[in-house]
Amino acid sequence: MTISTPDILNASILIVDDQEPNISMLEQLLSEAGYTQVESTMNPQEVCARHRNIGYDLILLDLQMPNMDGFQVMEGLKTNGSDAYLSVIVLTAQPGHKLRALQAGAKDFISKPFDLIEVKTRIHNILEVRLLYKLLQQHNLLLEKTVQGRTAELRESEARYRSLTELASDWYWEQDEGGNFTKVSGPVLEMLGIRVDSLTDESNNDKPSGWNAAEHAELQAKIAARQPFLDFEFNRINDDGSHQRFHVSGEPMFNRFSGYIGYRGIGLEVTSKK
CATH class of the missing domain: 3.30.450.20 (PAS domain)
Structure with missing residues (x-):
């Protein structure tokens, strides 16, 4: 079970940061790396609703934002029951926030100021894991449907068997x-x-x-x-x-x-x- 490079580059990404220069730099970096589905917002209060509607493969989330910080956003994202694997990379300039962010559910972190090679590497790795998880979910659903179908066939076969034995x-x-x-x-x-x-x-x-x-x-x-x-x-x-x-x-x-x-x-x- 492998994920191809085109699959990773076509993954959906949302950038959440209250600083426009940070968003512009990340958008340019991702565009130059070949990512095709990148969105951004400076309003953390709309993240949960957007994620419920779209289901992003990755959210790049700044921790220090007014009105609603990144920790509160992650708590809100956890209420989305359909997303069993929450793929979030936090953006922080505070070393002390890294452990807390991981404990809150983040999958990784990127330190500010950004190291461009580090950013590209961490994004690529997290997306690969995320897409593998989605592929496994699809495989499990297919397997479950196959088992259900086979069970129904066995029940029908058993019913036919009983019918024939009753007639005979x-x-x-x-x-x-x-x-x-x-x-x-x-x-x-x-x-x-x-x-x-x-x-x-x-x-x-x-x-x-x-x-x-x-x-x-x-x-x-x-x-x-x-x-x-x-x-x-x-x-x-x-x-x-x-x-x-x-x-x-x-x-x-x-x-x-x-x-x-x-x-x-x-x-x-x-x-x-x-």
Whole structure:
């Protein structure tokens, strides 16, 4: 990730100083260096509003100004929530103000009287960092949109999967890691005649008689071992002597950290009541 020289020279710069000679000298210096978007003001009270409207890549800010000094301007600039990286170089003739300015949020300082080589170097370096930060922000936004789009696609795919499994089977079911049903689609109550608690919940006293005990124990062992199963046969003899046969398929589910979160599967009655 690099910033080209034309990008730096096309960056937007605002000069804030109450001394017109200082502004003229900086404007001439920046123009000769090839900078194309340079503005200036002698009124510090308008800086915050101008920055909100334009979003300057760099503000060259004098600290000693009447009515509103540079420290007050920086405090006002911090209220612009959309600008997470405030690029300000302070202009000062007071050595004691440098540390305070950096603590107030300035990214660098230029001493008065100006050393022209120092001015050009510090401006170039700060602009390069500023533009790299903006480029990183754009990259993160693009990445976030890509992730959001991919998440939406996965949700749509999951919805299509569920729809297809519901169409291809008599019911679709999901259980949490505790074995409790969290989703059931289809006439599972009518088909199995059991409460929606768990296929293997031995404590369910409401479960009707007639289920094959060996098959029930085998399915319970598969789920306890978190094994997938395909067309597992479940048989039941009803009170009237009729026989029902079911095929149940299921697979364990895991989150992105490989943690077990339950089962999902489908069921199909392959032999209707006589």
